[in-house]
Amino acid sequence: MSRPLIIGLTGSIGMGKSTVAAMFEAAGVPVFDADATVRSMQGPDGELLPAIEVEFPGSTSPDGVNRDALGQHVFANPEALARLEAIIHPAVGERRQAFLLENAKAAMILFDIPLLFEKGGHEAVDTVVVVSAPAEIQRERVLARPDMTAEKFEHILSLQTPDAKKRDRADHIIDTGCTLAETEAQVARLIERLTGRAA
Structure with missing residues (x-):
């Protein structure tokens, strides 16, 4: 039985990953957003709240x-x-599996996963797309966020695989250090290429 081509989308903080994911979605590719899933499970009446409260009163x-x-x-x-991740990751995995079943007839689907390499998720996808931009553009974007400090930014970077390493391990790179229209054109070309592969 054929199944969708699974695209793993990742990129460090401030690289424009969410923007690129939205472009895939607008082009008709079903997108599973790991961060949004976690937020909903940790939001009002979220299913993870009881377990998190027990572990972190x-x-x-x-x-x-x-x-x-x-x-x-x-x-x-x-x-x-690690204790927090042990609560979150299995629950996200179940949601991802359900998403896969729901979209079993799609030509391709996209998993938007920030820590794709860090948590070994790259082994479960068919092709890896890394969203990247020059370091100075990344820094500018991130430090413009409310409540962000240089120290917080450095700490987040320390937890993520360096951008250069992600680029080395990528099957495809989307460069967002350009205009939105240019980024969109890159996404359209990549979808066309992957459509051929999915067929």
Whole structure:
């Protein structure tokens, strides 16, 4: 039985990954957004709240996870972060599997996964697309975000595979250090190429 071609989309913080994922979606490619899935499961009445509260008391409320309170538990604490990931990752995996079944007839589907290489997810996809931009553009974008500091940015970068390594391991690279129209043209060309492969 044929199945969709599975595209793994990744990129470091501020590289424009969400923008590129939206371009794939607009072109008709079903997109599974790992971050959005986690946010919904940690939001009001989210299914992960009870387990997170047991593990990290005081970090949730009926409105969902209190990101600051949870951050204090796990920031710079690898052991606590591993406990949090042990709650989140299996649940996301189940959602991803359900998404795959729902879209079994699509020619291709896209998994938007920020830590694709870091967590070994690249082994479960057919082709890897890395979204990248020059470091100075990345820095400018990230530091323009509310509540972002240079220290926080450096910490996030330290947890991610360096951009150069991601580019080395990519099957395809989408460069976002250009206009939106140029990025869109790159996405359209890639979809055309992958459509041939999916067929």
